[in-house]
Structure formats: structure tokens, C-alpha cells
């Protein structure tokens with residue numbers, strides 16, 4: 478009879494002791510106003526209520542910093558809903574974390590969001606040996622020289638995209654730009670990584686639908702976001718969809734292990750990864766699992782983030798006609814004044830994409846203001862401390878270290894007129910110029926050994942898409958409720974309402 482009340486009492490005492498211990502930990506640490514009972518929850522509530530309810534939390538650190546005059550780093554006490562955090566918003570300190578210490582990823586927290594989509598051993602969340610093997614296996618396939626080989630295939634997929642846009646232009650309807658961009662870039666990713674042709678632009682492609690079914694099961698409600706996914710039905714669906722996705726990718730991988738590359742003179746990333754592993758040992762189950770997890774990671778991470786970036790770029794250009802004009806002029810200069818010839822020029826001279834300096838600056842500026850993955854979440858270590866310029870050492874343990882690039886890239890002292898969309902800043906080479914971008918301050922792909930593996934593919938495809946679409950169409954971003962685009966949380970940060978857009982033929 479007494480067991481239950483005693484257990485409850487013990488639990489209450491434990492929770493209180495834990496609360497006191499947690500809250501005390503923040504006594505001498507820099508941060509926003511701290512409450513003895515609520516920690517930083519009140520601050521978080523105030524910041525969250527200043528944004529739309531679905532806005533991505535990656536923006537919180539920037540707003541917090543502005544509101545409370547915080548410095549280059551600060552600590553956040555959000556126990557028991559989130560681990561205690563050390564937030565970094567300065568390039569040099571960020572480089573300490575991701576380059577010098579190369580702190581491991583905070584895998585358990587990250588997998589809550591992506592584990593069911595990408596697999597437990599995904600390159601993005603793995604550490605140590607698992608990470609090293611998958612990174613080394615797929616690095617050869619993403620060398621800039623190899624990536625350039627995909628230009629003709631990318632051009633084909635973008636021309637299909639132009640057909641889709643043309644249909645919308647004829648109908649003059651308002652459509653979700655994010656969906657059509659994601660479908661195109663899914664095709665490009667599958668082609669570049671596996672050498673297969675998907676049909677996601679026009680029809681429901683089985684491969685894409687399997688990903689989408691899993692992505693739709695990412696934590697949405699409060700409890701599953703912060704504590705544990707309490708829905709048994711959702712847990713079951715994740716397991717079932719996950720198996721179906723693994724079987725699908727497994728078939729593709731097995732086919733390549735057995736039959737080798739499908740194109741004679743061209744290795745795709747999967748072929749390079751297979752030959753890298755065959756060189757060292759026979760293909761065992763662990764290696765096969767690694768290949769499956771990596772393919773899922775590359776295709777999902779690649780298409781999702783690139784599609785959002787394209788949307789941010791279109792939205793920014795629709796608001797800044799003079800910038801759009803300058804981009805079009807660059808395309809005229811490099812590819813001739815007839816847009817219809819650009820596709821064949823690109824196929825024949827893929828290196829021309831290296832000369833799209835202003836176009837690249839526009840993409841970089843979109844990534845600065847709206848990074849799709851604006852944070853890198855690392856696990857602090859007892860032996861590692863953060864050293865500030867005055868020589869003080871600050872603990873990284875027992876904190877989750879949140880390198881918040883989203884906030885860093887909105888700092889007025891690093892990016893003059895930080896809220897302004899101003900691509901020219903990325904072309905400034907004189908360090909005395911107020912718009913000069915300081916070293917390591919622009920970091921939407923993160924830096925160091927865990928930097929984005931697909932950066933060169935992402936930038937290449939975005940440049941090609943802009944060359945083939947901007948002179949053919951006018952893009953108008955149409956929020957009928959009077960709002961304008963902001964970033965919402967949907968596994969990564971995506972444009973609100975999927976970026977409602979109307980296109981017209983020029």
C-alpha cells in the first residue's frame with residue numbers, strides 16, 4: 478500500500494534535487510535573464526511568442542542576442558525539455574568547436590528528428606568509425622571534377638522543370654514552389670548519386686513518396702518534439718515505412734554491387750563508394766547497411782536543402798528587381814542573349830558555371846539570410862573548453878553545443894546592413910570595405926571535417942537552374958494572407974506555406 482506514495486515521494490525529491498542542481502549550474506555563466514525555477518523557459522516563451530508558431534527555432538538565438546545584448550556565446554537552461562546548451566554565435570569560437578576540437582555530433586537529439594528517415598548510422602549524425610567510413614567512401618564521388626560531369630544530366634532535369642513552370646504560366650495559377658523545386662532536385666540527386674532517372678517532376682515517384690511518408694512522421698506536437706514520440710501508431714508507421722524505404726534503396730545498392738556501374742564511362746557516387754569498400758574488404762552486411770544509410774542521407778539531405786535555397790533565391794529576386802536585372806545581364810554576357818541556347822552551351826562548356834560570380838553571390842546571400850540548416854549540434858566534452866580572446870576558459874560539458882550559424886550570419890558587426898539582401902557583399906575583396914565578409918563568417922554549409930559533403934553539387938545545380946529559368950520566366954511570390962516568407966521547421970528550415978508563387982512567361 479505504501480509503495481506507491483513512497484515511490485511518488487522519492488520521485489518528487491529526485492526531481493527537485495535535479496532541478497536545483499541544473500539551475501545552479503548556470504549561476505556564473507553568461508546568458509539571458511535566468512529564473513531560479515523556470516531557468517530560461519520564460520525567455521524562450523517571450524522569444525517564441527514574437528514569431529509565428531511554426532517558425533524555425535534556429536532564429537531564436539539571434540533574437541535573444543539582440544533583445545538581451547548577449548555576446549559571442551551564451552548558455553541556456555531548458556531542463557527538463559532540452560539538454561543544457563552552450564550557444565555559439567561567433568566565427569572564431571565556432572571554428573574552435575567544429576575544427577579544432579571537432580566535437581562529436583549530439584547524435585541522440587539529432588536522431589529524434591532524422592533517425593527514422595536517414596537511419597541510425599547516417600553520416601550526418603554518426604560519430605567516430607561509422608562516420609569516417611561513410612565519409613571516406615562517398616568523398617570521391619563529390620570531388621568538384623566529378624560533380625561537373627553531371628552537368629548534362631542536371632540540364633535535362635532543369636529543362637523538364639521549365640516545362641512544369643510553363644504549364645503553370647499558362648494556367649496563371651498560384652502553386653507551392655517548394656514542392657516543384659524539391660521534385661526537380663530529387664531527380665537531380667538520384668541521377669548524380671545513383672545514375673538513375675526518377676520521374677518525380679510529373680508523377681508520384683515511389684522513391685520520393687517513401688521519403689515523404691517518413692518525413693511527414695517527424696516530431697510535430699510539443700511532447701514528441703521535446704520528450705518522446707508518444708504515439709504508438711506513429712512509431713509503428715515509422716518502422717514500417719523505414720523498412721520499405723530500406724528495401725527500395727537496398728535493391729538499388731545490391732544491383733550496383735553485383736553489376737557495377739550502369740554507365741560505361743561514368744562512375745556515380747555509389748560506384749565510387751562500392752569500389753572504395755571492395756578495395757579494403759569483402760562487402761559485408763555492415764558495409765551494405767552503411768551504403769544504404771548514406772544513399773538515403775545524400776538524397777534526402779541534398780534535395781530538401783537545395784530546394785529550399787532555390788525558393789529563398791526566387792523569393793528574394795522577386796522582391797529586388799534591380800538584382801534580378803543584374804543576374805540576367807550576367808547570364809546574357811556568358812551565354813548569349815538568346816536564353817534558348819544556354820542549355821546546349823552548358824552541356825558543351827560546363828566550366829562556364831565557374832564564371833557565374835554574381836549569380837553565386839545571390840545564392841550565397843540567400844543562404845546567409847535563410848540557411849536551411851543553420852545550426853550544428855555538438856556534444857560538449859569534459860576535456861574540452863572554449864577559450865575566449867581574454868584567455869578565459871568556458872566549459873563545453875555537460876552541454877549540448879549549438880553552433881548557431883543562422884545567428885552568426887545575421888550579426889550586424891560581421892555583415893553590415895545584415896537584414897538587407899545585398900549580394901554585392903560577397904564580391905568585396907578589400908578587407909577595409911565595410912561590406913567585406915570576415916573570414917569564416919559565412920557558414921551555411923558549416924566548416925571543418927563535418928562540413929557539407931554536397932556543397933559543390935548544391936551550388937552547381939542552383940547556378941544551372943537560375944541560368945535556365947530566370948530569363949524565361951518572371952516569378953512573383955504571392956502570400957494571399959498579407960504575410961511574407963519566413964522559415965518554418967519541417968525537418969530542415971523551409972519557406973512558409975511552401976512559397977506560394979505565380980510565374981509568367983517573359
Ligand code: HEM
Nearest residue numbers: 601778779782783786850853921922923927929930931935
Ligand atoms: C544548399 C544546399 C545545402 C545546404 C545549405 C547544406 C547544408 C549542410 C550543413 C549546414 C551541414 C552540416 C550539418 C551539421 O553540422 O549538423 C551539411 C552536412 C551534410 N550535407 Fe549538406 N547542404 C546542402 C546540400 C547538400 C547536398 C546536395 C548533399 C549531397 C547530395 C549534402 C550532403 C550532406 C552530407 C552527407 C552532410 C553530412 C556531412 C558529415 O557529417 O560528414 N548536402 N549540409
